[in-house]
Amino acid sequence: MAFGPVENGVIAETLIATPKHTLPPNPGFAYSKIWLIPPRTELAIPNVWVDSMRACSPPHSCYVKGDPFDIDIHYRAWIAKHPSALNIFDQIVEVAKGKQIVMFLDYDGTLSPIVKDPERAIMSEAMRTAVRKLAACFPTAIISGRNREKVFDFVGLSELYYAGSHGMDIMGPAQGSNGIKASGVKSYDGKGNEVVLFQPAKDFESTINKVFNMLEDIVRKVNGARIEHNKFSVSVHFRCVEEEDWDVLADEVRAVVQFFPTLCLTEGRKVLEVRPSISWDKGKALEYLLNALGLEGRPDVFPVYIGDDRTDEDAFKVLNKQNHGLGILVSTAVKETNAQSSLRDPSEVLEFLQRLVCWQQNHT
Numbered sequence: 087m088a089f090g091p092v093e094n095g096v097i098a099e100t101l102i103a104t105p106k107h108t109l110p111p112n113p114g115f116a117y118s119k120i121w122l123i124p125p126r127t128e129l130a131i132p133n134v135w136v137d138s139m140r141a142c143s144p145p146h147s148c149y150v151k152g153d154p155f156d157i158d159i160h161y162r163a164w165i166a167k168h169p170s171a172l173n174i175f176d177q178i179v180e181v182a183k184g185k186q187i188v189m190f191l192d193y194d195g196t197l198s199p200i201v202k203d204p205e206r207a208i209m210s211e212a213m214r215t216a217v218r219k220l221a222a223c224f225p226t227a228i229i230s231g232r233n234r235e236k237v238f239d240f241v242g243l244s245e246l247y248y249a250g251s252h253g254m255d256i257m258g259p260a261q262g263s264n265g266i267k268a269s270g271v272k273s274y275d276g277k278g279n280e281v282v283l284f285q286p287a288k289d290f291e292s293t294i295n296k297v298f299n300m301l302e303d304i305v306r307k308v309n310g311a312r313i314e315h316n317k318f319s320v321s322v323h324f325r326c327v328e329e330e331d332w333d334v335l336a337d338e339v340r341a342v343v344q345f346f347p348t349l350c351l352t353e354g355r356k357v358l359e360v361r362p363s364i365s366w367d368k369g370k371a372l373e374y375l376l377n378a379l380g381l382e383g384r385p386d387v388f389p390v391y392i393g394d395d396r397t398d399e400d401a402f403k404v405l406n407k408q409n410h411g412l413g414i415l416v417s418t419a420v421k422e423t424n425a426q427s428s429l430r431d432p433s434e435v436l437e438f439l440q441r442l443v444c445w446q447q448n449h450t
């Protein structure tokens with residue numbers, strides 16, 4: 087473990103405070119007002135917006151001035167409320183025992199580390215192997231803000247379900263390698279395999295293309311800015327833009343989006359995302375997939391969702407509402423979240439997935 091002695095103290099506190107075989111309480115909806123993606127009005131207030139953008143991808147970690155043995159007091163309090171899924175692993179599997187585990191994984195910041203160039207967000211071979219083994223044990227889906235095809239290219243595993251464009255573009259095998267059949271609209275992928283396809287924002291394709299073309303002209307003029315077409319949404323990246331230029335770029339993006347009353351603007355990790363104003367998000371995609379697999383609303387099902395970003399909060403909320411399963415936020419910093427548990431970074435996600443596979447293999 088990479089943790090120093092101070093964090094071991096935190097671990098001890100966490101385990102004492104958490105009764106055996108129960109998971110930490112769902113944070114519930116107390117935070118939902120803070121965590122809901124800011125509406126346009128909030129995005130319009132310059133300081134609020136810039137602080138919020140900084141906070142969702144903080145440059146600092148929980149350590150005090152880089153000292154690996156001294157953990158920030160706020161982080162200590164936070165980790166007690168959202169204990170590491172590695173430290174409470176035995177409790178998690180005790181609760182999940184005898185149930186059908188279903189895995190939902192975000193991509194950027196969860197399976198791959200956050201990098202400056204979105205085209206270089208490559209997943210490690212070790213992670214790919216772990217996800218492959220995971221999918222052989224449990225139904226597994228990737229739910230990403232990316233274009234579904236792009237996230238598929240990164241992951242490269244055809245046995246998974248993929249939900250791209252923040253869940254607005256869902257595709258998966260009609261019959262999973264674990265034998266579970268999905269229901270829904272049947273289609274065929276490029277290789278002629280039968281798949282299930284669901285695209286609730288299909289009617290927005292041409293509007294998204296139009297807004298992308300307009301935004302492309304703006305982004306081209308701002309140093310460091312990038313734009314990404316995610317099929318049913320568009321990402322405008324701020325990560326490599328000087329902070330002093332953020333407001334100008336955001337103002338221009340907002341001005342364009344105003345022309346499209348059926349689109350809205352949301353915020354992620356140093357990214358503004360333009361998406362259809364429909365009632366669909368990663369939480370709805372999670373529900374759709376559970377339903378397609380015939381696993382929705384069943385007490386003998388244990389969904390696990392792992393993600394690092396604001397859009398993942400919609401999925402954590404769904405799990406809270408259903409009061410079963412487990413949400414795990416990936417973060418090295420204090421963040422308001424609806425997740426019950428946490429992991430620090432993709433390397434800890436890898437360790438968690440590997441342990442889950444081992445546990446399952448030893449219990450079947």
Ligand SMILES: O=P(O)(O)OC[C@H]1O[C@H](O[C@H]2O[C@H](CO)[C@@H](O)[C@H](O)[C@H]2O)[C@H](O)[C@@H](O)[C@@H]1O
Pocket residue numbers: 192193194195199200201202203204207229230231232314316321323324325354355356357359395397
């Ligand atoms: O839901 P996700 O899979 O987490 O996708 C959300 C966005 O992820 C990507 O952007 C983020 O990761 C980039 C690569 O590490 C990073 O450069 C960027 O700053 C992050 O916001 C992706 O490029 C976006 O299109 C997704 O919407």
